[in-house]
Amino acid sequence: MxxxxxxxxxxxxxxxxxxxxxxxxxxxxxxxxIEAPVPDRGCPKRPDVVPFSSGSHLGLERSGWLVHQAVIPESKDTYFKGLEREREGAKLVAEEDVRKLGAPDPSIPLWVFGKNDTPACRATPTQWWAVRKGATDAERKTFLMAEIQSDCDMLPPGRLSGTPVALRQKDEPTGCKLRRPTERELGKDGEGLPADVMEFVPARDCEAPGCLRLWERIGITWEDGGAVSDFTVSWMDRKGKKDPCDWATEDLSLLFYRPSGALSPASLKNGGTVFFGGLHDSAGLRFILSRDSGSLFVHDPAKPKASPKAIRFTSPSEEEVLLTRRSLSPCKVKRPAASPWGE
Known part of the structure; x- marks a missing residue:
């Protein structure tokens, strides 16, 4: 019992x-x-970052984004021969030929970051292009690009802040997001430089009214108090001329990272002059992305003095280099807006 x-x-x-x-x-x-929650993988330790360009910039009549795949070696470039190599253009590539032209392993997925601070989604290349770009014979190369199909909510070409970027890796980067710059400061003529950047900006004789000095800072402040920004200062010597396009202009652009708790920022060198965004996860900021004409750079904030990883994805034309030079000159307003990023 x-x-x-x-x-x-x-x-x-x-x-x-x-x-x-x-x-x-x-x-x-x-x-x-009850299914146990799968922990976020976060951002990868060594990200394989893949840039995008707008189709209109690459010479296609259609709109939308194309993702970089490879630089086609000259020995394998059968799409542009003779005089065609001296001009820019785009030609379709058969899918069965892309691997021999340098396309990456198709079994490794692309995870695309579209809008600000949204999870990445999987993308599949659907159509391939050989794109000839570059201002000079030395710069001109043939790039393998691809149109994609995905469920990502991406902004159409038109602004740098809307340009997508992708990670190429086997597993979905759950918990990893791309945060784009949202803060902007503009220093008017006669205003002093921000105290935290003065040591990085060389002194210039620039007194009103003969000389005009403007500055601009664009970036992000993170939850822990750290910050990333690009900073541009322009000195313009009027020399008695009324047309801003006749003023002698000197420009300086710098990229800064200020860790949490630090009083002054560190200057990130050897990268781009445009702060593109920051890859972050539950551990905080993991990588800083900067951009220049035709290149994307990946900086490790834990190693601010180390050279960033550079990804070359297009060669801008001579006109694009001129129009996309970072400058606060009023003359820029008079020129037509053109940018390899669709800005």
Missing amino acids: RFSKWTPSLALGLTLFAVPRGAMAQDDGSAVI
Whole structure:
């Protein structure tokens, strides 16, 4: 009798003990299986970052984004021969030829970051292009690009802040997001430079009204107090001329990273002059992306003095280099807006 008295309790204890991980017992002694949450993978330690360009910039009549795949070696470039190599253009590439032209392993997915601070989604190349770009014979190269199909919510070409970027890796980078710059400061003529950047900006004789000095800072302040920004200062010597396009102009652009708790920033060198965004996860900021005409750079904030990884994805024309030079000159307003980023 004593044994039968303890049997129900023992049976219930054994039942609960046998329930798989992630299960929860109810009052009636039964168990409901609850899927255990999969921990976020976060951003990769060594990201394989893949840039995009707008189709219109690459010479295609259609709009939309194309993702960089490879630089086609001259020995394998059968798409642009003779005089065609001296001009820019775009030609379709058959899918069966892309691997021999340098396309990456198709079994490794692309994970695209579209709008600001949204999770990445998987993208699949659908159509391939050989794109000839470059202002000079030395700069001109043939790039393998691809149109993609994805469920990402991406902004159409038109602004640098809307340009997508991707990671190429086997597993989905859950918990990893791209945050784009949202803060802007503009220093008017006569205003002093921000105290935290003065040591990085060389002194210039620039007194009003003969000389005009403007500055601009664009960036992000993170939850922990750290900050990333690009900073541009322009000195313009009027020399008695009214047309801003006749003023002698000198420009300086710098990229800064200020860690959490630091009083002054560090200058990130050998990268781009445009702060593109920051890859972050639950651990905070993991990588800083900067951009220049035709190149994307990946900086490790833990190693601010180290040279960033550079990804060359297009060669801008001579006109594009001129129009996309970082400058606060009023003359820029008079020129037509053109940019390899669709800005």
